[in-house]
Structure formats: C-alpha cells, structure tokens
Amino acid sequence: MIRPTLFALAFSVSLAACAAESPATAGGQAVAKAPAPATADAATRDRIEAALQGLAPGMKVDAIAPSPIPGFLEVALGARIIYVSEDGKQLLQGSLVDIASRESLTQASEAKLRRDMLAEVGDETGITFAAAEPRYEVTVFTDIDCGYCRRMHSEIAEYNRLGITINYLFYPRAGVGSESYQKAVNVWCARDRRKALTEAKAGKDLPKGNCTSPVTRDYDLGRRIGLDGTPAVYAANGTQLGGYVPPAEMLARLDEIAAKSGQ
DSSP states (O other): OOOHHHHHHHTTSOOGGGSOOOOEEETTEEEOOOOOOOOOOHHHHHHHHHHHHHHSTTOOOOEEEEOSSTTEEEEEETTEEEEEETTSOOEEOSOOEETTTTEEHHHHHHHHHHHHHHHTSOGGGSEEEOOSSOSEEEEEEEOTTOHHHHHHHHTHHHHHHTTEEEEEEEOOTTOTTSHHHHHHHHHHHSSSHHHHHHHHHTTOOOOOOOSOOSHHHHHHHHHHHTOOSSSEEEOTTSOEEESSOOHHHHHHHHHHHHHHHTO
16 A cells, blocks of 8 residues: 555656646637647556656556546556656646536546446355345445444345445455454354344354455455445445445435436
8 A cells, every 4th residue: 555655755846747838829819739648658657657666666556547637647556546747757646626517537537446346346255235126236345343334234224225235345454364354254154144244243253264255355455445444335336435324325325426427
C-alpha cells in the first residue's frame, strides 16, 4: 500500500503541464490551443512506472489510460486513481470533478476498477443472504469481530425485506493468521456457513476449521481495492456506499445510483 507521505513529495514539482499552450491568433482573436491528449505507448508506460518506482519502490501500476487532463494519464494503483504527466515528472492526487455535472470523474473511474475486481470473485466463494424479491445486490467486506459489522448483520432480515441481497466477503482487519482470520475460516469450514456466520457475529465460538478457504484471497482483494475499515459496502457498479449504512438509507442510496444510471 502506498504511504501518503510518499505522495507528498510529488506535490513539490511544477504542474505547468496542466496549463494550455500559448495562445494562437485566429480571426483576430486569441484562441487557446489545447495540448494533444497524452498517450500510453510502451515508452510512456515505462517512463511513468520508473518514476513511480523512484517515488515509492515496490509500487505496482495496474493500468495506465488516457485522462481528461491534457498532458496527464490516469494511473490505476489497485482501485486507486492518480494522474501522472506523460513525461513522468508531475503527479496529481485527488478528486477530479466535472463542474457541469458536479460528479467526481476520479470516483467514477475508481468505481469501475472496483466493479471489475469484484466481478472476478465467483458466486461460490462468498456467503450470500439473498432477498426473496431482490432489487439490488451489494458486496460487503466483513470482519467477525467488528462492532459495526455485527450491528449490520443483526439487521440482515431488514436488508433482505427491502430487496437488498448481501454478499459477504471476509476482511479480517488484524490480518492473515490473526484470531479474527481464524474465526472467518471457522465460518467457511462450517457445514452451514450462513448459520455459522450469524452465530460467530453473535459471539459464539465455533469449532476450529481446517479446510481450503477463500479468506486470504478476500483479504488480498480488500487490500487491492484500498479498504481502510469494515464493513465496506459496494454496489454492483463498484460505488462504495460507505461503512455501516442502515437498511432504509442503503435502499435510498441504491435507488439514487439506479436512477442516475437509468436502470
């Protein structure tokens, strides 16, 4: 994971590449000529990756794509987006907002990255509490010992009643090999995982599990996505809904997302 202090070093460089080129004259009027869009050819990719390695050794670049900022490229680090100049000399970190729509273009790109990452998770590797009449499905990274995770699960019937299907993945915050990690394995290895998860979140000690489980994979996925706490709730399009979100409020947020996407 990238340390914020390393990014701070990049802010001392010039951001001149963001400015338009010198005005040209057309019809007696000064007309700003926009720079050509940045391109992510092999040489540019190598230059950007080398620059980021110099900033934070071990940093893994997952994708490089065009960005709305002239002269800059959109760089994906897991499910986080930063903007790096084509020459690899400037870096921008933060939310790029479209003024007309008042929407964050950065958050939209990050949501797509999360959507694609979550789509790689097979249906057979989560623990699903399905609504009888499903309207929406959300993915929730959960920790057995997390207080808000337990509170959320205590309301699972209400989420389901409102038409929200909950698909759980494990994210033991204490890390692989911790007590919380083992509790997640215990749940997965139980004969009835849904029942075991409910009992574990109620504080019941389960028999120690010894089976092949997806807990490490879930945890690694959560780190790639950039989780900083649990529960972490994601809509089907990758939008992060928040941490603990009460059932009625979650339904309202999902309705809003659906309305914006025209569903």
